[in-house]
Amino acid sequence: MAYSIKDLCIGCEVCKRLCPVDAIYGEKENVQKIDETLCIDCGACGKICPKGAIYDNFGVQCEIVNRSKWDRPQFDLSKCTACLSCVDICPVQCLHVPDIEENEHERLLPYLPESNTCIGCGFCELKCPVEAITMVSA
Amino acid sequence: MGKGYMGKLLIVDLSTKEFLEEEIPDKVYEEYLSGTGLGAYYLYHKIPVNADPLGPDNYIGFMSGLLTGTGSLFTGRWMVVGKSPLTGTWGDANCGGNFSPAIKQCGYDGILFKGISEKPVYLYIDAKTMELRDAADVWGTDAVEAEQMLIKRYSQKGKTPRVACIGQAGENCSLISGVCNDRGRIAARSGLGAVMGSKKLKALVLNGNKPIVPHNYDEMKRLSKTCNRWVNFQPPFVTGPATAYVGKLMRFLPHQLIMDGMLYKIFLRKWGTVSMNQLSVEIGDSPIKNWDGSSADWPVSHSKIVNPDVFTDCEIVKYHCYSCPLGCGGICSISGKFEETHKPEYETVICLGALCMNKDPDSIFYMNELLNRAGMDTISAGHTLAFAIECYENGIITKDDTDGIELTWGNTDAMIAMLQMMIDRKGIGDILADGVRVASHKIGKGTEKFAIHAGGQEPAAHDGRGDPGFAIHYSVEPTPGRHTIGAYLYYEMFQLWKKIKTLPVPKILYHKDTKYTVDDEKIHMAASCSKYMNIINGVGACMFGAFLGSTRTPLFDWLNAATGWNKTPEEIMEIGQRIQTIKQEFNVKHGIEPKNIKMPSRTIGHPLQTKGANKGRSVNLDRLMSEYWQYFGWDTETGKPTMETKQKLGIN
Numbered sequence: 019m020a021y022s023i024k025d026l027c028i029g030c031e032v033c034k035r036l037c038p039v040d041a042i043y044g045e046k047e048n049v050q051k052i053d054e055t056l057c058i059d060c061g062a063c064g065k066i067c068p069k070g071a072i073y074d075n076f077g078v079q080c081e082i083v084n085r086s087k088w089d090r091p092q093f094d095l096s097k098c099t100a101c102l103s104c105v106d107i108c109p110v111q112c113l114h115v116p117d118i119e120e121n122e123h124e125r126l127l128p129y130l131p132e133s134n135t136c137i138g139c140g141f142c143e144l145k146c147p148v149e150a151i152t153m154v155s156a
Numbered sequence: 157m158g159k160g161y162m163g164k165l166l167i168v169d170l171s172t173k174e175f176l177e178e179e180i181p182d183k184v185y186e187e188y189l190s191g192t193g194l195g196a197y198y199l200y201h202k203i204p205v206n207a208d209p210l211g212p213d214n215y216i217g218f219m220s221g222l223l224t225g226t227g228s229l230f231t232g233r234w235m236v237v238g239k240s241p242l243t244g245t246w247g248d249a250n251c252g253g254n255f256s257p258a259i260k261q262c263g264y265d266g267i268l269f270k271g272i273s274e275k276p277v278y279l280y281i282d283a284k285t286m287e288l289r290d291a292a293d294v295w296g297t298d299a300v301e302a303e304q305m306l307i308k309r310y311s312q313k314g315k316t317p318r319v320a321c322i323g324q325a326g327e328n329c330s331l332i333s334g335v336c337n338d339r340g341r342i343a344a345r346s347g348l349g350a351v352m353g354s355k356k357l358k359a360l361v362l363n364g365n366k367p368i369v370p371h372n373y374d375e376m377k378r379l380s381k382t383c384n385r386w387v388n389f390q391p392p393f394v395t396g397p398a399t400a401y402v403g404k405l406m407r408f409l410p411h412q413l414i415m416d417g418m419l420y421k422i423f424l425r426k427w428g429t430v431s432m433n434q435l436s437v438e439i440g441d442s443p444i445k446n447w448d449g450s451s452a453d454w455p456v457s458h459s460k461i462v463n464p465d466v467f468t469d470c471e472i473v474k475y476h477c478y479s480c481p482l483g484c485g486g487i488c489s490i491s492g493k494f495e496e497t498h499k500p501e502y503e504t505v506i507c508l509g510a511l512c513m514n515k516d517p518d519s520i521f522y523m524n525e526l527l528n529r530a531g532m533d534t535i536s537a538g539h540t541l542a543f544a545i546e547c548y549e550n551g552i553i554t555k556d557d558t559d560g561i562e563l564t565w566g567n568t569d570a571m572i573a574m575l576q577m578m579i580d581r582k583g584i585g586d587i588l589a590d591g592v593r594v595a596s597h598k599i600g601k602g603t604e605k606f607a608i609h610a611g612g613q614e615p616a617a618h619d620g621r622g623d624p625g626f627a628i629h630y631s632v633e634p635t636p637g638r639h640t641i642g643a644y645l646y647y648e649m650f651q652l653w654k655k656i657k658t659l660p661v662p663k664i665l666y667h668k669d670t671k672y673t674v675d676d677e678k679i680h681m682a683a684s685c686s687k688y689m690n691i692i693n694g695v696g697a698c699m700f701g702a703f704l705g706s707t708r709t710p711l712f713d714w715l716n717a718a719t720g721w722n723k724t725p726e727e728i729m730e731i732g733q734r735i736q737t738i739k740q741e742f743n744v745k746h747g748i749e750p751k752n753i754k755m756p757s758r759t760i761g762h763p764l765q766t767k768g769a770n771k772g773r774s775v776n777l778d779r780l781m782s783e784y785w786q787y788f789g790w791d792t793e794t795g796k797p798t799m800e801t802k803q804k805l806g807i808n
Contacts, residue, residue, distance in 0.1 A: 038314045039283055039365055056283050058365055099384055099481030101229065106257055106478060109365055110314045118473045118487055125474040125483055144373065147227050147380035147479065 019075040020054035021063060026071035033063035033072065038109040038137065060109055060139035088138035089153035091130055097150035100125035104142035104151060112136045158369025160226045160718030161190050165198065166264045166286075168279060170355050171212055171271030173288055180265070186721065186731075187806065189694030190222035190265045192248050193735040195237035198268070200742045200807075207746075209241035210329060210354035217268035218320060218335075218360060220259035221696010224479070225368030227376035228714040229383050230701025232256050232478030234320075234337075235693060239746065240346040241354075242331045242536075242591055243612040245753075246634045246742040247346030248693070252477030252485075253338030255362070256696055258318035262364030273356040278321070280310065282363035291358040298529035299323035299336035306361050321359035322349045323531030328581045329353045331590040332536035332614070340498055340528030345613065346635060347591070349531050371720035379710045379717060386418065386708040387481045390425055396465030399423075399431060400456045403438025407451075407769050410669075414662050417649035417703035424484040424700055427464040429502035434459045436502065437510065440622035440769030444510045445565065446542035447608050447619070447759050450768025454510045461517045462505050470521075471499060477698065484700060490521045497525035500534075503639075506617035507538025512545055513565040523575060530579040536591050537578065539614035541571050543592045544584070546606040547599065559583045611753035613637030620777075621761050621770035624671055627777055628682045632784045632795070634739035636753045640699055642685025644671060644678070651705035652684050655712060655725040659684055674776050679783045686788075687732030691715075694735065734805045737788060737797050741807060750795025754781070 020041075023033075029047040041056035042063060049071075052063070064072040064080025065088060072080045091104070091113070105113045105128050112135040115126040130136060133156065143151045159182070167176040180194065188197040195217045207213035216238040223231035234256035240247025259267060262281045269279075276291035294302045303319040310317045318337070325333035326349030333349030334342045352358075370376050394402065406412070423431035436442040437451050437459050444454045467488065475485030475498065486499035500520055508514060508523050527534045547553045548563035555562065559577070561570045577585025587598045592614055596607035608614060610630045616639030620627025625643035633641055644662075653659040660677040691711060692702050701709045712725045743750065754777065757763075761774025786792045789801030802808065 041283075058367055099229070099387070100474070100476045100483060101232075101479045101481055102254075102476060103225075103227075103479050106254060107225075111316065121473050125476065145225075145227060147229050147377060148384045148481070149377060149381060 020057035021052050021059060021061070021075060022073050023050050023052055024071050024073060025049055026069045028069055030068065032066050032068065036062050036066050036137065038062065058109060060137060060141065062137035062139060065138065087155055088136070089140060089155050090133050090136050090138060091142050091151045092154045093128065094150045094152070095127055097148050098127055099148055099150070100127055101147065102126070102128060103145045103147060104128050107141045107145045109139060109141065110135060110137055113142060157371050157720065159720060160368070160370045161185055161222050162260050162263055162265045162366070162368070164264050166262070166267045168267065168269045168288070169271045170269055170273040170277070170288070170357060175286060185222065185719070188735055189691065189731060191219045191694045191696050192235045192237060192250070193690060193694035193731065194265060195219045195235065195248065196246065196735055196739050196742065199237060200738050200745070203239055205745055207239060209239045209244065209351060212270065212272045214239045214351055215268050215270045216348060216351045216355065216357070217266050218259060219266040220256045221694065223695040223697065223714055223718055225257040225260050226370035226714070226718040227373055227380060228718065229380050229479055229481050230698045230709060231696050232480060233696045233698055234259060234343070235696070236335050236343045236348045238348055238351050240348065240635070241350045242347030243636060244746060245611060245636065245748050246739040247348050248635055249334055249343035249345040249348055250693060251335070251337060251341050251343035252480070252698065253341045254478045255318045255320050255337040257368065257478055258362040258364065260368045261366050262362050263366045267360065269355055269357055272354065276356045276358050278306065278357065278359035278361055280361045283365055294358055295327065296324070299531045300339050300529050302359055303337070303339060306359055310361055310363055315363055315365065317361045317363040319359055319361050322352045323529055325530040325532040325579050325589070326350060326353040327358070328589065330532060330578065330581070331594060332533045332540065333531050334533050336528065336531045340525065342528055342531060342533070344533035344535065345638065370718040372717045375717035376714060379713050383704070383709055384481050386704055387421065387425070389418070390422060393422055393426060396427065396463040396468070397460060399464060400434035400438055400459060403435035406439050410667060411665050412668050414664050415645055415648045417651070417705050420649060420703055421482065425482055427468055428484040428486060428499050430462070430467045430500065430505055431464045432502045433462045433464060433505050436506070436617070438769065440773070441619055442506045442510055442617055443619050443759070445513055446511060446546050446606065450765050450770060452768040458515055459510070461515055462509060462520065466517055467499055472496070475499070480698065480701070482700060488521065490525065491518070492522060494522070494525045497521055498528060500524040503617045504534040504538070507535050508541070508571070511538050511542045511617070512571060514568055514571060515566060516568040519568040519572060523572060526575060526579070532579060535616050536614040537575060539608055540578070540588050540592050540595060541574060543595060543606050543608070544574065544588055547603050552601050552603055553584065553599065557584050605756070605758070608756055608759060609637060610755050611636035611748070615639065615755065615759070618643065619770060620755060620759055620775050621765070621773040624775040624780065625682060625685070627755055627760050627775045628780050628784060629685070631754045631777060632750070632781050633686065634736065634743050641689045642682055644681060646685050646703070647681040649703040649705065650685065650688055651707065652688060655706045656729065672773065672775065674779050674783065678780070679787050682784055683787045684729070686736050687729045690732035690735035691728060694731070733788065734807065737801060737805055738807050740790065740795070741797050741802065744796045750785070751793070
């Protein structure tokens with residue numbers, strides 16, 4: 019099941035611009051659609067939609083959340099194993115590792131350089147095998 | 157809820173440019189897992205008898221592991237599979253880095269190719285696109301250059317593609333070439349880079365974003381956190397040079413303590429596999445001077461040039477493969493033509509060092525990077541150089557054959573020059589580029605006795621005279637000459653008896669002489685290693701993770717949590733037996749006589765060594781092989797799986 023868009027949509031295309039996998043299509047000022055073969059259930063569209071027109075993969079209407087309040091990953095580096103599963107899964111690649119020339123640790127540890135690039139999907143938290151990441155609202 | 161696997165294979169016909177998605181029934185995963193097991197199941201049925209490994213009928217498959225991306229640790233390895241052009245047997249090799257999850261993120265457990273393309277191509281996949289693209293501009297580049305070009309070309313906001321590719325050695329169909337990813341890591345064994353080259357397939361560029369969903373995320377994480385506690389236990393340990401003296405002590409003591417993988421883990425986390433560079437020589441684990449020398453020919457005064465600290469001193473940062481908490485790898489800075497290289501592995505250091513009597517550590521870093529970029533197996537290349545040197549030293553090949561290169565023991569410049577000739581297939585390098593078996597057949601003149609191989613595959617840097625378990629697995633495995641399957645040492649570290657109560661429990665302290673007697677316990681140990689490694693290669697796990705022990709690295713439990721199965725360890729081990737048997741049956745189908753695959757006399761103590769760590773040690777290989785076959789339900793004379801065994805395992 020993927021996310022879906024109902025008739026409340028005004029075709030503002032905010033969701034389309036945010037979608038990290040280009041799964042949303044449709045004419046401007048018309049109801050948009052989600053290609054369920056492309057949708058990865060990140061939920062970014064649901065949070066940004068100004069009209070509450072988007073329903074999640076369980077059919078529940080998504081709650082609009084001010085972007086500045088979206089959850090962001092917080093790292094507990096004492097738990098981090100440097101396996102970089104989080105970096106690999108991030109659909110917008112907002113998680114980085116330092117260039118090796120600038121790295122200050124023995125291993126390359128992930129960090130979030132710019133919180134406004136994060137879409138708050140929580141995939142990094144979900145994938146972290148050792149629960150070193152917690153999604154926290156700003 | 158997911159099942160951990162994607163449920164589909166992608167088949168690409170390079171001749172017709174057609175793509176086919178094939179749904180794989182759940183039952184197949186329950187019987188063969190994913191990774192190498194699924195590859196073996198599929199290709200056993202698809203590759204026709206007598207298919208030319210470098211022809212259109214052969215397949216090459218890129219398989220991810222069942223546990224990759226499911227929240228387990230140590231499970232980021234991908235496998236390349238096909239019929240080996242080096243041995244003519246079932247062929248597989250695996251590699252770490254970050255390529256394994258990329259396969260599943262495209263929606264497949266494996267991507268397989270058949271046919272031959274008219275011109276060089278690479279496969280590109282993203283969420284909306286799947287096509288073969290012209291590789292004219294990357295053909296001829298080395299593996300690192302090709303990867304960097306393709307990553308730059310296809311990086312987009314939100315996604316950097318993952319690339320696996322061949323270097324010049326694969327393009328030139330060198331039978332000792334492999335497939336590379338993550339700037340020079342290499343799935344090196346079985347010569348499968350040549351299959352890719354023969355198909356004119358330069359690379360796979362994967363940019364998918366499909367989710368990988370296990371059955372029970374919470375249980376996966378609970379298990380991973382417990383496992384990670386063991387990984388994090390890292391007390392301070394001896395210095396690099398002191399490892400040689402630990403080895404010396406182990407050599408002179410008549411008894412041996414059972415090895416706990418926690419100790420090896422501490423070594424790996426601190427230094428990587430190079431931690432064994434000196435210790436292994438001292439205990440008789442490292443082959444010296446093309447397996448004719450001994451530790452006496454490579455004393456501490458020689459081996460100290462590659463003491464483990466040499467490698468960490470130039471290590472810029474530790475390198476972790478996907479989902480690995482250990483980080484045995486590293487990126488090292490080097491001087492000269494290349495600025496950086498992956499930290500050389502123990503195998504590389506010995507095969508390009510002691511095996512050729514090379515005492516120049518800088519040259520090992522250089523040759524490591526040269527071979528990684530060319531996509532040539534450092535183990536096989538080192539053995540082939542040692543073979544050529546022994547031929548030269550015995551006057552069988554001369555300066556006229558080597559284009560003036562003085563190919564003597566320890567002549568570093570000559571080794572480097574000859575490696576370049578092998579990569580470029582120039583002069584005698586054209587013959588040597590296909591490994592020791594082909595080279596000895598072409599050169600003739602009795603050089604077969606210098607060609608160290610099992611069924612065409614050069615063995616690794618672990619001496620069966622030190623641990624007869626290695627000699628068994630080099631000789632009985634469907635992928636011969638392989639060190640990453642079993643040994644008595646590995647059995648001790650896997651600690652399978654803690655999960656499967658019927659398996660033998662090794663004694664805590666035992667006399668070293670007992671390693672050389674043949675009994676049921678040894679056969680149980682060898683067979684268990686084979687089965688377990690098939691599980692490991694089916695789920696995409698790393699052997700080093702498994703060395704922590706079956707209770708600390710809970711592969712059986714992860715497998716059940718990821719899939720929703722409720723299989724006992726015994727049932728899972730039977731899957732390993734099935735995979736082992738279908739690989740052996742693949743060989744039989746393709747005309748391989750298992751009894752002809754055997755390590756050369758020199759490597760098993762015939763004649764006996766008169767000095768060094770393995771003085772007086774020999775291995776009764778014939779009996780060990782026969783009893784191993786019997787344990788698997790294979791014919792004790794021929795090594796071929798019996799009809800009864802095949803029926804019991806459902807192989808037809």
